Amino acid sequence: MKTILKFEELLMFMLGMYLFSQLQLSWWWFVGLLLTPDVGMLGYIVNTKVGAYSYNLFHHKGLAILIYFLGLYLQQDVLKLIGVILFSHASFDRVFGYGLKYVDHFKNTHLGKL
Numbered sequence: 001m002k003t004i005l006k007f008e009e010l011l012m013f014m015l016g017m018y019l020f021s022q023l024q025l026s027w028w029w030f031v032g033l034l035l036t037p038d039v040g041m042l043g044y045i046v047n048t049k050v051g052a053y054s055y056n057l058f059h060h061k062g063l064a065i066l067i068y069f070l071g072l073y074l075q076q077d078v079l080k081l082i083g084v085i086l087f088s089h090a091s092f093d094r095v096f097g098y099g100l101k102y103v104d105h106f107k108n109t110h111l112g113k114l
Helices: 002-021 027-033 036-045 048-058 061-074 077-095
Strands: 105-109
Touching: 002 027, 002 077, 027 077, 036 048, 036 077, 048 105, 061 077
Parallel strands: none
Antiparallel strands: none
16 A cells, blocks of 8 residues: 555656646756755754644645645746645655654654654
């Protein structure tokens, strides 16, 4: 089952790459911004609860999709870019087993223990 889930996440990452290609930006933007959602880990400086909430905010695919569609509706490429990066990063992380975090520990995720 884990292999199927990882493959599904890989396909979603590829979807994110396709959506990025529609933005008419240089690929270095994608590469350069792909890891920026990990800024959400800074919440762990405060404690595990704040860390989990901030990490999950930056890694929630529903929020990423909402931002992307808001960008489509408002015709704002910046919003579409933010949505694509958030979505692609979350998919990329989940390929490697990094899921949304529970508040008790960074290594306790919705995909299981790291």
